[in-house]
Each structure stands twice: as structure tokens, then as C-alpha cells.
Amino acid sequence: MKDINYISKDAKIGKKTILNAPVRLVGNAVVKHSCEVGSYTFINSGxxxxxxxxxxxxxxxGKNCELGAFDHPTTWLSSSAIQYNLKLHFPDYVDDFEQKKIVRPSETIFGNDVWVGSLAIVKRGLTIGDGAIIAGGSVVVKDVPPYAIVGGVPAKVLKYRFDEETIERLKKVKWWDMSISKLKDISFDNISEALDQLEKRKED
Incomplete structure (x- = not known):
């Protein structure tokens, strides 16, 4: 079967962005420039x-999340963009303020099998580990470990999805990199049995 993306007519995709099919963008989802999205990832409206x-x-x-959003300086005279991005916001007043260079992280990294609940915000420059879950409405300001469930404002680790041994097996098997044929008929609803099957198929 040919690789197909499912893109809503209202979705927007920036330049130099890579969508590794199949990817689904729902409603008015926006993926700005220089992003990359892995296969079988679903991004909801807003x-x-x-x-x-x-x-x-x-x-x-989920819906209405802001992932990798630009922040404002907190240690400068002002938090206003007039100090560093006047041309974009107030182009008729470019001579009023000398512009300063602002340095921000270039990337925000989400691992595989990450679930982000609706209305969550993830600060720019963070790394969200494989298998992590971010509760809806959370504000994430620190890196999230693999398979952690975080929530709150600011988000904190509430618990882990599995015990340490299971997490280590998941990190080692990296099932998301296996061919779709090897994922067929896996016991998805039984983590122990699924891992046994995946480990055996990875060896084949």
C-alpha cells in the first residue's frame, strides 16, 4: 500500500517540515516550519x-495544545517582543527600539508513543521521553522521563506506566521501529505477553 497522509483541508504545514506517512492532522492543526512528525502520529484540531x-x-x-512554543525573556528589562522582534509585530515602528538578539533552543523533542492530553503546553527545548503521557491542561517546563505520566501546573511526575523491569524491556525492544508485519496479532492489551511476542519477533 502506498504511504498516505490524512491532512484536513484546514490544517497548515510549514516549509521544510517532514510528515512520515501515515500521519493524520485533524481540523485546523498547525505544524510549523522545520518540524518532523513520525508515522502513525495523530495531531488533533487546534x-x-x-x-x-x-x-x-x-x-x-489532543486538541488545542501548544508544543515547543516560543517564550519571552524574563531577565531582560521587559518581556515584550519590542526588544527583539519589532519588525514582525510593529513594522511601522522599527526605528523606535534597538533590537537585541534572543537565543532560544532550536528543537523540542517528543519520543515515540507519547500521548499529550488536550490544552497542554510544552515549553520549548524540552525532551519528552518515549511512552510518556502528559495530562490534559498541564504546563510542562522540565524534561519528561520515558513512560512517566505527568500532570499539573507546572507538570510533575505522578507515576510511571509500568514497573522498572517492564520499562527497560520496552526501551530495549523499541517496538515502534519494527515493521508493521511484526506488529500484527500482538497482544496489545497484555503488556507482559506483548513484550514476550515482540522480543521473540525481533530475534527472528
């Missing part, structure tokens, strides 16, 4: 991936 966001495979992203 969500924005800001420039330089890299997202793995099999991710599920």
Missing part, C-alpha cells in the same frame, strides 16, 4: 507544533 519540533512515531496529540 494544536500547534512550533518550529523545530521533532515528534516520534505512534504519538497521540
Amino acid at each position: 494544536t500547534t507544533l512550533f518550529p523545530g519540533t521533532k515528534m516520534g512515531k505512534f504519538c497521540s496529540i
